[in-house]
Amino acid sequence: MSGLILSGVSKTFGNTRAVEPTDLTFAKGQLTALLGPSGCGKTTLLRMIAGLENPTRGQIKLGDDDITDLPAHKRKFGMVFQSFALFPHYTVRENVAYSLIIGGMPKPTALEKAESLLATVQLNGFGDRRVGELSGGQRQRVAIARALAQEPQVFLLDEPMSALDAKLREDMQVELRLLQQRLGITTIVVTHDQREAMTMADTIVVMSNGRVEQVAPPQEIYHRPTNAFVADFIGKANFFDGLYKSGGVMIGSQALETPANFAPDSPVRLAIRPESACLAREPGQNRIPAVVGFVRDLGPVREYHLTTDIGPIIVEYAAGSDEQKLTAGDKTLVHLPADALRVYPRTAA
Amino acid sequence: MRIGGHIFIALAALVLALPIVVVCGAALNGGRSMFFPPRDPTLARFGEFFVSEPVWTNALANSIIVAFGAATLAVLIAWPVAYLLWSSGSKLSKVLAGLGSLPFAVPPIVIGVGLGFFWAFTGGLGHVWSGVVSHAILLMALPLVTISIGLQSIDRSHLDAAATMGATEQIAFRTVVLPQTIPYTISGFFFVLVLSFNEFIVIFFVSASSYATVTLQIFNSLRNGYTPTMAVAAITFLVVSILVFAAVARWGDLPRLMGADQSKN
Amino acid sequence: MTVAEDIDVAADSPAKATRGLTRKGALYGVLSALMVVFCVVPFILVIVISFGRKVEGAAWVWGFSFENYQRFFVGTLWPDEVTFLYLQQLGYSFYFAIIASVLAVLTALPFTLLLTRLKRSTQAIWLVFILSSLSMSEVFIVMGWDILLSNNSGLPKLFQVTGTTQWLKDVGWFQSLRDIGLANPRNVKFKPSEFATILTMSYLVWPYAVILLYPALSRLDPSLSEAARTMGASRWTVTRTVTLPSIRLPLMGTTLLLFVFLLGSYVTISVFATPDKQTTAVAIYSNIRGSNLNAPFGSAQAVILLISASICLYFGHLLNRKAEAR
Structure with a gap:
């Protein structure tokens, strides 16, 4: 070589x-x-x-x-x-x-x-x-x-x-x-x-x-x-800033579980790709209440722009998937799967 | 453009052309005196100027020698200065370019007097070659400017490209820089040529009356009154100027040389 | 295929590279020597000789005295007697140059503005015309205006033949023309006069004014004045509030350059100005090449002219820098 x-x-x-x-x-x-x-x-x-x-x-x-x-x-x-x-x-x-x-x-x-x-x-x-x-x-x-x-x-x-x-x-x-x-x-x-x-x-x-x-x-x-x-420069991602607690991350009053390991109370940034997040009907682990603000249908993909307590989240579905059809103003839940969440250290600002 | 604009442009052109037209018309006079409109029109004066009167043919020959010599010399000196200024941008090169432009920037009578003294001490006073050198010094600023504009128009990535393809600085100079600046070099040459033809004050001081160019000859003859032959000289020079600048406009980018914004067309 | 001829093989060795460096040094050396000898020494000679002395009946000798400068400002016999003759000549140099350069710029400005709005190819034709007129020798231009203004042919004759002279006499303006020296008892008379001098000098630098204003005006962004127009400004308001302020500095810079150029004009003054209004340039000429043969005094006048010009050029340079900084 x-x-x-x-x-x-x-x-x-x-x-x-x-x-x-x-x-x-x-x-x-x-x-x-x-x-x-x-x-x-x-x-x-x-x-x-x-x-x-x-x-x-x-x-x-x-x-x-x-x-x-x-x-x-x-x-x-x-x-x-x-x-x-x-x-x-x-x-x-x-x-x-x-x-x-x-x-x-x-x-x-x-x-x-x-x-x-x-x-x-x-x-x-x-x-x-x-x-x-x-x-x-x-x-x-x-x-x-x-x-x-x-x-x-x-x-x-x-x-x-x-x-x-x-x-x-x-x-x-x-x-x-x-x-x-x-x-x-x-x-x-x-x-x-x-x-x-x-x-x-x-x-x-x-x-x-x-x-x-x-x-x-x-x-x-x-x-x-x-x-x-x-994560930000390559493709699209949703970001949330929080503090690492044992077994999860606290974003405001919302707890999200992740498999990552950090020292307790260290500041972290969570990232998730829009196609890795999804909409949900039933409450459960890492499911957060959300309100639909805007639906962007581009043909090959559909994007749901959601407002939540931890910040705005974009969820993306490929055409042909059978997610629940929502319109602006609908209340729903958004699921951020623990294994799709990536956690990075963050310098506290 | 409104009608007023057209009228103004036409008026300006008229005033600009008026003395030129008068001189041209006067050249056709049959007699020894200048009249306008011409009396007894003839083209005999052209024969006198170009062929039969040694006073004028000698003056014309001197004018041509001085103009071409000065233009060649000015371009030869201006090229390395402009190149150093462009390639290195060093302080020394800036000083050199500044000094080179100095004679053109001061009132011509001052540099005329200075060069008169200079040649008196170095033994060049009254020789045609010193006239050539004097005009080259006076007008060097012109090729310096046109060549600099040409060099600046070269895309630096062209030189990088040549280097990545194995060109040394000398080869890049010969294959990239030189071909792209030739139109600007020629423009500079022509500017010197035309201005040298028409220059009066400096050549007056350095010729010390031992030879005459056409402009000097006309000035010398002014005291004895005008003759139509002088008008022929004026026409000749005007035609040369127009041909030269038309050539520059045809084969070079005259608006850009004059500093117009390139992005507009 | 012919273009490929100049891409050629070049042998290339390390020795050549180091030689290239020393060659560059040598080039700098030669050019510096050339510039100093030809562009600096002449000025130094003028300055040095201006401190020399004229010897009666001979030429002049080197020296170091300020008597030439004293003579220029207050006369030889100072303090017993004071004469401002030479200062007055400098004053006329300034007087003619200022009026002519301002006049040229004021008339060239609208022309150039209109010129820049023409098609690029049309602009090129105009530029050829203007450059040709610019390069016309002062000698030719003076000759042209001299014929145009002369009493036997040209405008005065035209005035008489067309009856304009008679008409001027009838409406009573002829007397006013006589009062300012532009008429003799029979007809209008344009030379020698201040009018002819300033007219010819303006004409002389007018193409320069166009060429100097051209870059600044052609870079004016038309969308700027269009924006102003969409906001309801009239054509004149646009000119006053948008165009003129943005070219104020090049305008002043151009006027200064033309002024400096005109300070040294010789042929026009010697032909058209009345003998009592001759300028420093004419005086320099007559001292160095003319009848007086007083090279040191001529040099001193040249130095003073040079200093005046340098001061103006320096201000012009400052203006340019300010214009570029914006």
């Missing part, structure tokens, strides 16, 4: 720490998504991997080679930029052949190779076009072909879908993932879109405030988020 290994890599701009000391391993041939809100340091991390920024501290290794001080043009990691950064003064074919020609390949061979790369991204016959004549999706394909032309050991993409419209974005995510699997190339994608990360990635790295919050496969990130930030 000769993946890409970051040890203690950090970056400071002036007085602000953009990336806290970070240890990460990117497995060979896998697609890793760096996911987080804007300003979380994910792009800075990617630029350090590309060699476009120097880490303030730490070491970057590719397999056994230390590449920390290797400049970008010697690493030659192919990179797709948010704006695509295609050269407007060259044709599409020349853009794709750029790295080959400056790398010393004879021009005819390079341009021929560029043509076959264009075929891989389904742009046959576009070689003589100017960049300005292409649509957003076509530009992205050119950018991908251009970055792959030099057969990089690591393939980097910085928010590659953000310049595309929503429909095209979903198609391109699947297409890019298939291409990556076919080529078996180590790939790192920076994104702020959790759907994009979950569609494409083998591993997701969730970041916030320059720190790595969780590293795990998509399903684990979704179902077992390690902290409240991840």
Whole structure:
């Protein structure tokens, strides 16, 4: 296994720490998504991997080679930029052949190779076009072909879908993932879109405030988020703040049972996915009286927006499920199953 | 736009064109004196200016040498300064750019006097080459500005992209920076060309009456009264200006060079 | 395929990188030397020579005396006798420059505002026209207006032929024109006069005014004035309360720049101004290249002009900074 290994890599701009000391391993041939809100340091991390920024501290290794001080043009990691950064003064074919020609390949061979790369991204016959004549999706394909032309050991993409419209974005995510699997190339994608990360990635790295919050496969990130930030950022969740008592959590005067274990009286935050909560008719354990405020029927799912003593709760049902049909103003009970409740420590505020 | 606006624009254009039209018309005079409207219209004056009168043909040759020389030199000096300013943004590069713009910012008579002294001490006074250098110094500010605008219009991610594809700074310069700034460089060259053609005060002080450009020759002849040949000179220069700026507008983005907001069209 | 020619193979070695660094240092060195020699030394020469002395019947010698400056402000014979002749010339420099630059900006403002509302391609055509007029030598412009204003042809002739002169005499305005020096007993007479001087100077800088105002005005957000209009403001109220306040600083900055430019104008003054209203620029000329041959005194006047201009430019710079800070 000769993946890409970051040890203690950090970056400071002036007085602000953009990336806290970070240890990460990117497995060979896998697609890793760096996911987080804007300003979380994910792009800075990617630029350090590309060699476009120097880490303030730490070491970057590719397999056994230390590449920390290797400049970008010697690493030659192919990179797709948010704006695509295609050269407007060259044709599409020349853009794709750029790295080959400056790398010393004879021009005819390079341009021929560029043509076959264009075929891989389904742009046959576009070689003589100017960049300005292409649509957003076509530009992205050119950018991908251009970055792959030099057969990089690591393939980097910085928010590659953000310049595309929503429909095209979903198609391109699947297409890019298939291409990556076919080529078996180590790939790192920076994104702020959790759907994009979950569609494409083998591993997701969730970041916030320059720190790595969780590293795990998509399903684990979704179902077992390690902290409240991840639970909130990935998918939707209902949150309640309370105090841990033996065997349960007190939220105001309401007690909820959970299997989690904390020191008595420590402040905690509870989280539950809307699809894990459900409506109930009979009172029982972890069932709380609720009033329906709003019903949102989106077709594939129905959401019940409830008001309770412990705060607002959203309950979600897939289409076709046979929950009791309620309308705004109805009184009901909401069930928060103990094993679906995730409990995180909370700094008392 | 309301009708008043159109009238105002038309009026402004009329006043702006009035002296130019008068000079152009006067060039057609058959006699030795300037009249408007022209009497006995002829194109003979054009022959005098371009071919037969050595006073004017020499002056024209000097004007062309000074203008092209100054434009080339100004661009050659302005390029590295603008590039350092853009790539490093260091204090020194800012000082250099500031000094380069200084001669253009002060009243021309002051830099004219200064350069007159300078060439008197260095032995360049009265030589055509010192005129070339003087105009390059005076007008260097123009390519400095246009090239800087061009460099700023380069997307920095283009340079990052080139680097990730194996381009060193030199290669990136040649393949990314240079091609994208050529229109701005040419614009700067042309601005110097046209302003040098028309410049009077500085060339007056540094030529020390030992040679004359067309503008100098006209000024020298002013005392003896106007001749229609002078008007031909004026027309020639005007046509050159219009052609040059039209070329800049055609192949470069003139509104952007003049500082218009890019997002609007 | 031709574009690919300039993407070329480049050998690349570590030695080249370090050489690149020293090359950058050398470039800085050469450029600094160039700038100092050509852009600084000439000004220093002017300043140094301004302290020199003229020798009667010869040229001048180096020295360090303030007599040239004393002569400028109070005259050579001070304190026995005081003359403000040279200060008065500086005063005229300011007088002509201020009026002409304000006039140019006031007329260029509505024009530029209208220009920025045209289509981009139409704007480009106008800019070509304006730039061509801007680059026209002062010599040509003076020639044009000189013909236009001359008594034998041009406007006075037109006035006479069309009967405007007679009409002016009939309504009694002719006498007023004579009072302010714009007429002789027979016909209107436009030069030499302050009118012709200021007209030509305004004309000279008018294209500059348009070019300088253009960036600020083209960045005006039309939705701002549209918002004001939806709130019921009239066109004039919008101009007064939205447009003008937002361009106040560029307006003042432009006026200052034009003013500085006009401080040094020479040809216009020497052709159109009456002999008693000559300016410092004309005096500099006659001292250094003209009949007086007093380079040190000419330099002293140039230094004073330079200082006046610098002060104005500095204020202009402050205004710009303030404009950008907003």
